Amino acid sequence: MLHQSRALDDAPKRAPSAPRQTAGELYGRSINLSGRRRFTSQRLVLYALLASQGREGALATARDALATFRDAHRTLLDGELSPAALGGELKQAYFGPDRADERIAHFIELAQRGLDAIASQAQGTPDLLEALVESATPLLATLNKLTQVYEDLARRQAASARKQLTAVMGDIELIARHARIVSFNAQVVAARAGVSGREFAVVSGEFTQITGKLDGLVREAVRSAVA
Template sequence: MNMRETIPDISAEIVGELINLAGRQRMLSQRVVLHALLGLRGDAAALVVARDCLDTFAASHARLVEGDDHFPGVFSTALRELYFGARKADERIRAFTKLAAHACACLERSIEASTADSVCEAAVTELTTAATPLLELLQALTQAYQDELRSVEAAAAKRQAGIVDELASISLRANIVALNARVAAARAGQFGREFAVITAELAHVIGEMDRLVQGVVGKPETRNSAPERHSGFRNQRMHARLAG
């Protein structure tokens, strides 16, 4: 099986969609079993629903594991261990899919012949028996994707905090430049007036940068991660004003 490489920068939005997709698998597995049982009683319409649910279940599993143009497939070590490690989620889900396909095929033949046989009953019984442990496994997978979402959000907050740190460093250096430039302009007297205008504009740009950084720091995902990291920004702005 071809699996995509791990994608470290997967977005929280994509992981949220994967959570929904994984959660839907639980409902689909139960609908397959329910409508197979109804099909065993001769309900042809229920058997059509069982087939549709099974097709969707199998396609969704392929998207979760192998990925496509939208989803990354198994993108983390924890998910890879769950799907292909000791719990063998991928193998067990595919085995359930085969059981369901076999049961549906038996039921289709039974309905065409207008009679149920022991083979169909055995196939549906085996499918029903497999449903409960599978449901627990699908729940564990959904929980694993929820854990991944928390990790992705934490990593995004860390990256954002790093960007804020970098902006703070740039702002500090720019303030020093503005301070030195204004001192030089003041010493130059009337010959430094044009230069003073430029340094005033630089101070304005620094102020805009500070407001941008404060806006980022104020967001929920970064506010708690670095509450005191940028307390020097107000002092930097004050230095720039004093330099004028």
């Protein structure tokens, strides 16, 4: 038993799992990442042009922007933020007729080739930069549309959450109302019982105060939810 106890003590302790994020938090992250992707696409093109002109540090900045853009896009396509996980119109937006994912992947590939060409001073650098610049404007429209989809989904989710909260609070308010009625009836019974019912009357009176406070908290929560 002693050896077993020591073995249990020496066993690696499993780290507590991180709490799951709410739908609102997931949509908030998605909007932030989508906005970051939109910003870094323009930053990437700007610093690629500056790097082609020999601006010191511009190439490193452009590479950082590309890495940030790529990471944001990958995060929005995988795991809990993926179109399959968040649902709505995201699958259609990314993989439907607009081919947003294909456009973004092409931009990433074109940017990588352009930056590599600048670094090696390749002969085809001007053509690659021209193609990159020409792709930036239509890509920005695509990224704006995707960000709008995330914002619309977040608004709908927030409205649904407020509606659900209001319904739950309504149920709690109804329970509190019934509890007050029961408490009042109990006080009547205690009063009729005379001396033997005094202690019971005190308890039921405290119960009435508690349900009254609960009712007030429910009303305040409902007002906050629909504000």
